Amino acid sequence: MNIGQASATSGVSTKMLRYYESIDLIPQASRTEAGYRIYSVKDVNTLRFIRRARDLGLSINRIKLLVGLWQDRERSSADVKRVATEHVAELDAKILELTAMRDTLQDLADACHGDHRPDCPILHDLEGGGRLSTQAGVVTKDASHPKYGTAHGAIPRHEA
Known part of the structure; x- marks a missing residue:
């Protein structure tokens, strides 16, 4: 799907989508011969994940960490919980x-x-x-x- 479709499907604006690519939060999209970005279903799922994490107020650095943990099937849930509880403590403050x-x-x-x-x-x-x-x-x-x-x-x- 193109950037507009990926944006509409994920709820992430095209501007933010480009930004997330520029900071390597999501991989660079593949391109058509004409240079248009093409996103996969996996990319859109990652964008939804990021959108939800942003809705919860998580920082970009924490989201990067969580995306990595989400994609690592060998990860420990304790690592994920630590990120969440640190954020909860900051929210409480x-x-x-x-x-x-x-x-x-x-x-x-x-x-x-x-x-x-x-x-x-x-x-x-x-x-x-x-x-x-x-x-x-x-x-x-x-x-x-x-x-x-x-x-x-x-x-x-x-x-x-």
């Missing part, structure tokens, strides 16, 4: 980071009156670079945020 960002934005939005007044905790936070500010070698909680009260909760810099 990203989820924690995104949750913290969401919580921070929600706290700021909750503290904002959202009325005609110009005072806005969201803008104050962004201006100050966050809720923690440095004064005389001590990190203090931002007193402008109602949840954090006054600077009485000073934290030594090495503990922040």
